[in-house]
Amino acid sequence: MERKIVLEHIDVEGIQHLDVYRQHGGYLSLKKALKSMTPDEVVTEVKTAGLRGRGGAGFPTGMKWSFIDKKSGNPRYLICNADESEPGTFKDRYLMQHIPHRLIEGMICAAYALGANKAYIYVRGEFKAVIGILNTAIKEAYAAGLLGKNILGSGFDLDLHVHSGAGAYICGEETALIESLEGKRGNPRLKPPFPAIKGLYQCPTVVNNVETLANIGWIVNNGGEEYAKIGIGRSTGTKLISACGNINKPGVYEIELGLPVHEFIYSNDYCGGIKGGKELKAVVPGGSSVPILPKELILKTIEGVDRLMSYESLSEGGFISGSMLGSGGFIVFDEDACIVRNTYNFSRFYHHESCGQCSPCREGTSWMESVLHRIENGQGKTKDIDLLVSIASKIEGNTICPLGDAASWPVAAAIRHFRHEFEFHVNHPELIKNIKHGNLEKLDVKN
Amino acid sequence: MFKVTIDNQSIEVEPGTTILQAARKIGGEIVPPAMCYHSELKNSGGKCRTCMVKVVQGSANDPRPIPKLVASCRTEVMDGMVVENITSPQVVDARKAVVEFLLLNHPLDCPVCDQAGECDLQNLSYEHGTNATRFEEEKRTYDKVDIGNLIQFHPNRCILCYRCIYAADQLTDNRVHGVLYRGEKSEISTFIHQAIENDFSGNIIDVCPVGALTDKTFRFKNRVWFLKPMDAHRNCPTCSGKVTLWYRGDEVYRVTGRKDVYGEVHDFICNECRFEKKNSNDWTIEGPRTVAPYSVINQNHYKKVVIPSVINPLKETME
Amino acid sequence: MSEKHFKHKLYVKENKAVAFSPTTLEKINTIISHYPEGQQKSALIPVLHIAQEEMGGSLNVDIMEYVASLLSITPIEVFEVATFYSQFYLEPVGKYVIEVCQTGPCAICGGEDIMAYLEEKLEIKVGETTSDGLFSLKAVECLGACGSAPVMQVNTEFYEFLDLTKIDTILAELRSKKELKKPEEQTWKERLS
Ligand SMILES: Cc1cc2nc3c(=O)[nH]c(=O)nc-3n(C[C@H](O)[C@H](O)[C@H](O)COP(=O)(O)O)c2cc1C
Ligand code: SF4
Ligand code: SF4
Ligand code: FES
Ligand code: FES
Numbered sequence: 001m002e003r004k005i006v007l008e009h010i011d012v013e014g015i016q017h018l019d020v021y022r023q024h025g026g027y028l029s030l031k032k033a034l035k036s037m038t039p040d041e042v043v044t045e046v047k048t049a050g051l052r053g054r055g056g057a058g059f060p061t062g063m064k065w066s067f068i069d070k071k072s073g074n075p076r077y078l079i080c081n082a083d084e085s086e087p088g089t090f091k092d093r094y095l096m097q098h099i100p101h102r103l104i105e106g107m108i109c110a111a112y113a114l115g116a117n118k119a120y121i122y123v124r125g126e127f128k129a130v131i132g133i134l135n136t137a138i139k140e141a142y143a144a145g146l147l148g149k150n151i152l153g154s155g156f157d158l159d160l161h162v163h164s165g166a167g168a169y170i171c172g173e174e175t176a177l178i179e180s181l182e183g184k185r186g187n188p189r190l191k192p193p194f195p196a197i198k199g200l201y202q203c204p205t206v207v208n209n210v211e212t213l214a215n216i217g218w219i220v221n222n223g224g225e226e227y228a229k230i231g232i233g234r235s236t237g238t239k240l241i242s243a244c245g246n247i248n249k250p251g252v253y254e255i256e257l258g259l260p261v262h263e264f265i266y267s268n269d270y271c272g273g274i275k276g277g278k279e280l281k282a283v284v285p286g287g288s289s290v291p292i293l294p295k296e297l298i299l300k301t302i303e304g305v306d307r308l309m310s311y312e313s314l315s316e317g318g319f320i321s322g323s324m325l326g327s328g329g330f331i332v333f334d335e336d337a338c339i340v341r342n343t344y345n346f347s348r349f350y351h352h353e354s355c356g357q358c359s360p361c362r363e364g365t366s367w368m369e370s371v372l373h374r375i376e377n378g379q380g381k382t383k384d385i386d387l388l389v390s391i392a393s394k395i396e397g398n399t400i401c402p403l404g405d406a407a408s409w410p411v412a413a414a415i416r417h418f419r420h421e422f423e424f425h426v427n428h429p430e431l432i433k434n435i436k437h438g439n440l441e442k443l444d445v446k447n
Numbered sequence: 448m449f450k451v452t453i454d455n456q457s458i459e460v461e462p463g464t465t466i467l468q469a470a471r472k473i474g475g476e477i478v479p480p481a482m483c484y485h486s487e488l489k490n491s492g493g494k495c496r497t498c499m500v501k502v503v504q505g506s507a508n509d510p511r512p513i514p515k516l517v518a519s520c521r522t523e524v525m526d527g528m529v530v531e532n533i534t535s536p537q538v539v540d541a542r543k544a545v546v547e548f549l550l551l552n553h554p555l556d557c558p559v560c561d562q563a564g565e566c567d568l569q570n571l572s573y574e575h576g577t578n579a580t581r582f583e584e585e586k587r588t589y590d591k592v593d594i595g596n597l598i599q600f601h602p603n604r605c606i607l608c609y610r611c612i613y614a615a616d617q618l619t620d621n622r623v624h625g626v627l628y629r630g631e632k633s634e635i636s637t638f639i640h641q642a643i644e645n646d647f648s649g650n651i652i653d654v655c656p657v658g659a660l661t662d663k664t665f666r667f668k669n670r671v672w673f674l675k676p677m678d679a680h681r682n683c684p685t686c687s688g689k690v691t692l693w694y695r696g697d698e699v700y701r702v703t704g705r706k707d708v709y710g711e712v713h714d715f716i717c718n719e720c721r722f723e724k725k726n727s728n729d730w731t732i733e734g735p736r737t738v739a740p741y742s743v744i745n746q747n748h749y750k751k752v753v754i755p756s757v758i759n760p761l762k763e764t765m766e
Numbered sequence: 767m768s769e770k771h772f773k774h775k776l777y778v779k780e781n782k783a784v785a786f787s788p789t790t791l792e793k794i795n796t797i798i799s800h801y802p803e804g805q806q807k808s809a810l811i812p813v814l815h816i817a818q819e820e821m822g823g824s825l826n827v828d829i830m831e832y833v834a835s836l837l838s839i840t841p842i843e844v845f846e847v848a849t850f851y852s853q854f855y856l857e858p859v860g861k862y863v864i865e866v867c868q869t870g871p872c873a874i875c876g877g878e879d880i881m882a883y884l885e886e887k888l889e890i891k892v893g894e895t896t897s898d899g900l901f902s903l904k905a906v907e908c909l910g911a912c913g914s915a916p917v918m919q920v921n922t923e924f925y926e927f928l929d930l931t932k933i934d935t936i937l938a939e940l941r942s943k944k945e946l947k948k949p950e951e952q953t954w955k956e957r958l959s
Contacts, residue, residue, distance in 0.1 A: 085907075163811075185629070185847055201802065625846040
């Protein structure tokens with residue numbers, strides 16, 4: 001069953017509003033944190049909880065917080081990353097739209113722990129409706145004395161504002177986000193220095209994902225130890241999974257980490273199986289950036305152990321036979337899906353979204369797209385397949401930010417696991433010319 | 448002082464020194480090539496990725512290696528750091544890849560390019576490139592843009608190093624050009640019809656590592672290896688007045704800042720010196736300029752520096 | 767083969783006077799106050815959104831120079847930003863900008879058919895505007911709503927779980943010149959029951 005932490009009470013009528021949210025235990029953590037805990041104690045609880053960043057990289061949140069430079073005397077900032085642009089991911093929008101106060105509550109606790117008196121929620125510009133909902137919720141919180149000066153009489157001040165982006169996937173990368181928040185182009189910065197030392201306006205800054213921050217209230221209320229009991233191994237707590245693609249029940253599910261992948265795909269509590277009674281072909285389990293895995297490898301590891309929905313299990317086998325939990329964007333492909341077309345589609349995405357600052361990504365993403373476009377349109381040659389592998393390997397690891405890697409991995413993985421489909425495209429140009437997504441059923445690509 | 452070892456050679460440098468600067472102190476072939484970094488331009492570097500090196504030992508205190516290659520132009524040394532540049536096959540490979548990426552969309556117009564002979568990209572590809580092109584797609588092209596009577600802009604040649612942006616930001620009062628659009632479509636432009644003209648705007652020519660920004664007033668356009676560089680100065684109220692004059696016979700064909708062995712100008716000059724003082728009488732001549740040892744100007748011969756298969760189609764034109 | 771020649775269009779100033787209403791200026795001052803002193807450039811993206819919304823749906827040189835002056839920054843700083851983000855339009859657009867998501871998750875759920883159908887119904891190609899100035903059709907990348915694929919956005923509203931009949935209804939509604947209204951929200955649960 002779903003184990004609810006960040007989505008608890010999400011179905012309650014009117015939960016977007018402060019009064020209803022409070023009737024259901026909302027903002028209790030604030031009293032506890034501000035009145036009975038020191039900031040460092042809050043950081044310690046988050047460390048004990050073992051909470052890891054839910055934005056994609058899975059970096060331990062408590063540790064990130066402890067890096068923030070408290071000595072410089074410069075103002076500190078907390079930024080919530082609500083850019084949510086990774087294809088396959090739509091959990092943050094769901095959370096903010098339905099239970100905005102859960103995020104705000106978490107942010108206030110986090111800002112207290114970090115000693116930040118200013119915080120921003122950077123929302124992608126397309127989420128205009130979400131921005132409206134957040135602004136209403138923030139207004140309610142100010143009116144109730146939960147934001148602003150001297151919160152709950154504790155002497156702690158916090159200003160919280162929503163900042164809108166304007167259509168750029170790269171602004172989800174934390175340093176690009178900071179540049180964008182400063183009113184600039186979303187060009188990622190070189191690290192080091194890390195934002196914890198020099199972030200927004202060159203001041204110490206922490207950037208956390210929406211879901212990460214939405215966990216903080218629960219952790220403060222119940223303690224890090226309780227949180228760490230949920231989940232499996234180093235994958236503690238729950239995770240929002242955005243399930244989409246060719247399944248019966250797309251949607252956002254909060255799962256306890258450690259749920260078997262098989263159950264997630266086939267149980268009626270979650271994806272409800274493959275649409276139209278078709279067979280499963282492949283899954284991209286953590287947003288478009290992570291390697292695609294064929295059915296055999298997503299359900300079981302190469303050793304034959306059941307794959308679980310956890311950071312460790314999904315990456316078991318490295319990139320040879322594994323993938324990553326990433327942002328939890330779970331994209332399911334049925335037996336008729338054309339992997340080549342999808343790979344081309346993703347590579348077009350990364351080409352379009354590259355900021356263009358560094359040469360391997362700017363030039364390489366465009367090159368990969370062109371080659372894939374040729375293959376997809378029946379003009380590919382066999383050597384193009386190896387060329388793609390080579391280009392991907394030359395972008396990977398050689399760029400300023402991880403978008404270069406994110407553009408390479410899907411291409412490399414698709415060829416690693418579905419080389420026969422690429423070869424089929426190259427060898428049968430006349431057959432593949434008119435097929436679109438999901439029209440592969442008539443073709444026997446295994447030959 | 449921090450001790451750093453690069454390709455088995457050690458040197459002591461001030462804390463805060465970058466790996467690239469430390470390597471330049473050692474000198475020789477272990478110095479990583481740099482296309483986007485310019486030591487006089489704050490915040491430059493990190494973008495082109497040609498200067499990447501491998502850090503095999505982070506520091507004496509924390510000897511772990513840095514997992515990814517780092518941009519040497521923007522990575523500061525630590526005490527006891529051990530770095531591999533040309534001794535690392537991984538670095539050599541990655542550099543080849545970067546050169547390939549930079550050349551993908553670069554036009555093969557070296558024979559007609561003003562910069563030929565003093566182009567960092569030409570030098571780079573000569574030293575670090577591969578032999579064959581695997582790029583079968585169409586090259587990216589742009590319309591020509593007019594940015595005034597002093598500077599010629601050839602967008603197709605631009606490698607988006609951002610140096611001219613930093614130069615305009617840091618040397619002039621009012622930057623009117625920038626990087627527009629994004630990704631592969633990024634381009635240097637003024638967005639609106641506008642000349643890039645103010646006291647120091649000519650310096651963007653000198654900082655441009657390729658032939659994307661050239662001197663429109665360069666008289667009778669000439670191959671630079673036919674020209675004789677002489678250092679000279681004048682008492683200039685606006686700038687240092689320290690320049691290089693480029694002669695053919697007795698005539699000054701153009702005036703530039705003085706480039707060091709790494710192609711960097713350290714004394715930026717004003718537009719009056721650059722564009723208006725083309726008479727020997729305007730200047731006190733100091734003597735011949737010693738040119739960068741790696742530069743093709745030294746070799747006095749164009750064919751030597753072309754990357755065989757990439758430029759080959761144009762070989763005929765050259766001979 | 768994708769288009770490889772990039773037209774390096776240089777824009778011209780029309781030198782038309784542009785100005786926000788006092789209420790809008792007040793709104794903008796509030797936005798500026800959200801950022802620390804001296805960091806008013808931070809307000810650039812939010813202000814460009816307002817400018818585009820209130821000044822005809824797209825940005826031109828006059829508007830951008832006006833925004834630059836409001837924020838005490840240079841025009842090129844505005845041009846650099848406006849050309850980077852895909853939500854800012856530098857060419858005039860129709861009253862309704864239809865942006866169809868073309869990314870993987872939508873594409874495997876029929877997004878390509880939606881786009882083809884819209885092209886057919888509107889009799890324009892993606893990237894174009896209808897001659898009556900009512901509709902512009904654009905392809906965009908993932909809108910962060912893949913669970914309700916296929917998805918499109920019309921101006922600021924999301925339309926989800928699209929199919930061809932729904933497109934007919936939406937177009938008819940917009941054609942009858944009614945103002946854009948908030949589409950009814952459909953949850954995953956409702957859709958399944
Ligand atoms: C290209 C790129 C896009 C990203 N997009 C997002 C995003 O949309 N939302 C997000 O929360 N993190 C995104 N990230 C991750 C952020 O850089 C950062 O790691 C995250 O916001 C940190 O928060 P967390 O530790 O709470 O996960 C992206 C990273 C990259 C490289
Ligand atoms: S990897 Fe791509 S997106 Fe990241 S900085 Fe380089 S060009 Fe920009
Ligand atoms: S024009 Fe020259 S200096 Fe400017 S970005 Fe391009 S290559 Fe660099
Ligand atoms: S010179 Fe270091 S990255 Fe360009
Ligand atoms: S792929 Fe269309 S909304 Fe994500």
